[in-house]
Amino acid sequence: MITPEIWGSLTTALARLLIFPGLLFAVPAAWFFLWVERKAVARMQGRVGPPFMQPFYDFIKLLGKDTPQRTGIGGLLMRLWPLIAVSAAAGAVGLLPVLPASGGFQGDLILLLALLELPSMCIIAAGFSSRSIFGEIGSAREAVLSVSYNIVFLLAILSIAASQHTFSLSALAQLPSSPLRWLGIAALLVCLPAKLHLNPFSLPNAEQEIYSGPMTEYAGPELAMWELSHGLEWVAATGLVATLIAPSFALWWVAALVFVAISFAIVLLLSVVASATARLQIDTTVRFYWQCTIIFAVLAVASALFMRFRA
């Protein structure tokens, strides 16, 4: 029996997934963020940089290239990984609580974290199933990296959630400002360069070193899907931090504008950091996350526990 309430929540969910902040908004936003990244790096190096529509041109051009012949289960999997990555990243963007009273459910934070993690799982699997030596090195690095930064990433988010007794994203987005929240946001920001394969931690796709890492054997439309999933990861990851930073507004268009502005500022910050730094070695990176950054996470968890006992 389908009641009007179920219809209502279904249409809300579809609107969030397909229109805002879902695909209709997220795909142009992904291209825009990819452009901002390249442009910011170019400006930092004293260059003019690519034109505004460049990621769009790249995407369309890649769609029109020949597709490699792939046979057997391995070939099927290689075709499948980029599609899974794109849909997971798009789903993650669709879950973000940008608009006030946009629905959501208890536990959607856990789903969001899982969907954010899925693209990097796909990258690991893609590198190994391509059976190229560079792909395998890149995948091994991605695996080591994701074990390192995810400890901090998850502890930071979980401590914010635990202090409020909730796993609902819309409840977290309306948190009052507290030192714990800012500590958590700082820890998340430290993890973002590794999650997005940006420069101090651009180990998995280290160009000039292991070619393109897990992407080495991909071409044409499949590579276009990887580019798109990378852009959507940008939108989802910066969007998660933006919803935690943004104060809540009653007007939906103010909320949307503030969300886009904060995401843009984070993209700019990460790109500038990326162009100002050089790539670290894998052991230095792992040591950085396990020894230095985990302090943030431990502090966040400790203060979350403290807040719960005091409450």
Place this chain on the structure above:
Amino acid sequence: MKLWNKLMCYCRRRSPWLFHMNSGSCNGCDIEIVASLTPRYDAEQLGVRLEGSPRHADILCVTGPVTHNAVEAIKTVYGQVYGPKAVVAIGSCPATTNVFIDSRTLDGPLNRHIPVDVFVPGCPPRPDAIIQGVARAAGILAARGNKPQTIETAAEPVIVPETSEVKA
């Protein structure tokens, strides 16, 4: 469908990704390719990206006079670039084998082995000549559409003259 083809044509012209291959070059042209990406020349304004993997590339840039050892490698890499693709021969060596002509270690020039679309002469060519050659190749790529690159279509290569004027 017509609109899609037009859009595809435009995007191909605006997004040439390069793969750079050395077939026994003295490294002079290779340095100039890198120079064309630096702040002074900034080929990224045309959408140029130097890719690490030939699978991602549209345009194969070959330098060097093609030694015996390099022939199989060139054919392999040329096959690894997915179509539509174009080839740019950078420097005088791949065009004529240059001063190494008649050497018994060579199997050049380049168009004995793969079809070449644009020759950029010079020893080494200036970065602006290289950028001009890549832009020509991107135009050829867009005009050719999905037709495969054959010896016939590459019969009349575009020769980019070495630019002499130096900007202050």
